[in-house]
Amino acid sequence: MGDPHPKLHATELTRTFGRAPRAVEALGPVGLTIAPGEFVCLVGPSGCGKSTLLRIAAGLLRPSTGRLEIRTTSPRPAAMIFQDYGIYDWKTVRANVRFGLDIQRVPRREANARADTWLARMGLADFAQAYPATLSGGMRQRVAIARALAVEPELLLMDEPFAALDAQLRMILQEELLELTQTTRTTTLFVTHSLEEAIVLGDRVLVMSARPGRIIAEQRPPFPRPRTGDIRSTPEFTTLKSELWALLRKEAVPA
Amino acid sequence: MTTVTKPSAESLLVRRPGPQELHPVRTHRRRRALELALAAAVPLLLVLLWQLAASQAWIDDRVYPAPSTILADGWDRAAAGDLWPDVWATLKRVLAGYAVGTAAGYVLGLLMGSLPLVRAALEPLLDALYVVPKLALLPIFLNMFGLGEGPQVALVAVTVFFFVWISTMSAVITVPLGHRDAGRVFGASPWQMFHHVLLPASLPQVLVGARIAAGVAVLVIVASEQIAATNGLGHLIFDSRALFQNDVMFVGIVCVAALGVLFSELIRLVGRLLTPWAPRDRGRGQS
Numbered sequence: 057m058g059d060p061h062p063k064l065h066a067t068e069l070t071r072t073f074g075r076a077p078r079a080v081e082a083l084g085p086v087g088l089t090i091a092p093g094e095f096v097c098l099v100g101p102s103g104c105g106k107s108t109l110l111r112i113a114a115g116l117l118r119p120s121t122g123r124l125e126i127r128t129t130s131p132r133p134a135a136m137i138f139q140d141y142g143i144y145d146w147k148t149v150r151a152n153v154r155f156g157l158d159i160q161r162v163p164r165r166e167a168n169a170r171a172d173t174w175l176a177r178m179g180l181a182d183f184a185q186a187y188p189a190t191l192s193g194g195m196r197q198r199v200a201i202a203r204a205l206a207v208e209p210e211l212l213l214m215d216e217p218f219a220a221l222d223a224q225l226r227m228i229l230q231e232e233l234l235e236l237t238q239t240t241r242t243t244t245l246f247v248t249h250s251l252e253e254a255i256v257l258g259d260r261v262l263v264m265s266a267r268p269g270r271i272i273a274e275q276r277p278p279f280p281r282p283r284t285g286d287i288r289s290t291p292e293f294t295t296l297k298s299e300l301w302a303l304l305r306k307e308a309v310p311a
Numbered sequence: 312m313t314t315v316t317k318p319s320a321e322s323l324l325v326r327r328p329g330p331q332e333l334h335p336v337r338t339h340r341r342r343r344a345l346e347l348a349l350a351a352a353v354p355l356l357l358v359l360l361w362q363l364a365a366s367q368a369w370i371d372d373r374v375y376p377a378p379s380t381i382l383a384d385g386w387d388r389a390a391a392g393d394l395w396p397d398v399w400a401t402l403k404r405v406l407a408g409y410a411v412g413t414a415a416g417y418v419l420g421l422l423m424g425s426l427p428l429v430r431a432a433l434e435p436l437l438d439a440l441y442v443v444p445k446l447a448l449l450p451i452f453l454n455m456f457g458l459g460e461g462p463q464v465a466l467v468a469v470t471v472f473f474f475v476w477i478s479t480m481s482a483v484i485t486v487p488l489g490h491r492d493a494g495r496v497f498g499a500s501p502w503q504m505f506h507h508v509l510l511p512a513s514l515p516q517v518l519v520g521a522r523i524a525a526g527v528a529v530l531v532i533v534a535s536e537q538i539a540a541t542n543g544l545g546h547l548i549f550d551s552r553a554l555f556q557n558d559v560m561f562v563g564i565v566c567v568a569a570l571g572v573l574f575s576e577l578i579r580l581v582g583r584l585l586t587p588w589a590p591r592d593r594g595r596g597q598s
Contacts, residue, residue: 061321072332072335075335075336075339076335076336079335112326113326115326118326118327118328118329118331118332119326119327119328119332120328120332121328121332122327122328123325123326123327123328124325124326124327125323125324125325125326126323126324126325126326127321127322127323127324128321128322128323128324129321129322131324133324
């Protein structure tokens with residue numbers, strides 16, 4: 057690739073779970089390069105190691121072989137958003153959003169101000185003092201997004217963040233995320249099951265094979281930024297989607 | 312928000328395989344060996360320290376006999392056959408009481424968990440009885456059953472009953488509604504519902520209660536044998552203390568400890584066989 061300074065660069069990355077003789081090869085080998093500011097979507101069948109790759113990037117898991125490099129200015133460049141939100145029931149919405157800042161020992165006054173900015177941006181300002189249990193699923197996921205973005209991460213890792221939401225809410229949050237990332241230009245690795253989601257959001261869509269997951273195809277959705285969800289109705293969108301589906305179907309059918 | 316990064320301040324964060332990934336078998340083996348070594352070394356070290364303290368006369372070895380003395384004495388008593396009647400007496404009471412208490416606790420817990428009316432009727436009463444120290448019931452049992460095995464077995468049974476009852480009831484109440492609904496839609500009879508859904512769904516939690524109860528059963532029997540028995544390990548411990556046979560007292564204590572560990576490990580093993588789907592319970596319980 058042309059970029060001499062990629063944000064994230066993985067070579068020959070594999071991950072095996074368990075020990076021989078019952079070892080399961082979950083991932084790879086995978087090579088991956090992400091440029092600064094790029095939004096990369098990873099699609100693949102269930103259990104293909106998408107999340108494993110993400111967890112390696114997050115530093116939650118070590119690779120079995122290979123290496124993954126992140127070019128960064130801070131020791132903890134990544135923030136992660138989980139499928140089941142991962143927000144804490146025992147913290148108010150504002151305290152949840154402030155969590156990453158509290159961990160980084162940002163002074164309380166500044167942390168509150170930054171948390172409130174993000175709450176306002178996510179339309180949660182009125183719920184700052186509410187507990188997550190009183191919120192709907194979509195609002196909880198907004199809290200999780202605000203929590204991740206409040207630390208201004210250099211690398212945003214999203215693990216099927218909208219999988220637990222209903223279809224309409226999904227589309228709405230996709231639009232919001234699109235708007236958000238187009239202004240912040242945060243480097244993002246986004247794992248999803250949904251081809252549509254990947255095409256709408258991604259600068260690049262990578263298709264993974266069934267386990268052990270390798271990257272079998274790469275597509276650049278031909279929609280200039282800033283874009284909106286309206287691209288769903290274009291013929292290019294439909295063509296790209298069926299193209300990717302043809303690839304993915306072969307992998308998704310159980311062997 | 313992420314500003315354009317200055318190449319000068321940039322560093323490379325590398326995620327690479329650690330020792331566990333590079334040598335999985337070796338790392339696992341070392342880890343297991345270390346765990347086993349620690350599990351054996353810590354008690355051993357304490358016993359050695361005790362031995363040293365006794366032989367160096369840092370402690371009075373008439374009050375705290377050296378481990379070697381206790382071991383020798385225990386060996387002699389076991390070889391001569393003096394120890395087994397007491398061990399056997401205690402074991403019999405524990406097993407009998409445990410069986411009765413578990414069965415009663417399970418049945419009542421199941422009924423109260425599934426039938427709200429039974430729960431409404433009995434819960435306040437049982438809650439009140441639960442907080443009564445079980446040893447305080449021993450005089451009542453002595454009046455009821457006389458001086459034989461009855462009061463001892465009854466005391467163990469009552470103690471065990473409460474642990475199993477509470478864990479069963481809460482397990483049955485927390486069986487997910489979806490599990491029951493699926494059975495109801497198929498038209499499951501009460502017996503089928505119990506057999507296919509409630510029993511397996513509640514079993515892991517019931518077994519945790521049962522294992523804690525196993526430890527407490529040993530605890531209670533020792534106390535009650537001290538008060539109202541003419542044999543058994545509890546009797547042995549307190550009797551020998553009264554006779555200034557401190558080494559015999561410690562033999563009894565060691566036997567009780569061994570009995571407790573064996574019993575609760577046995578329950579854990581049974582539990583593992585009964586619930587192959589459940590995550591392994593490695594906790595020690597708070598007994």
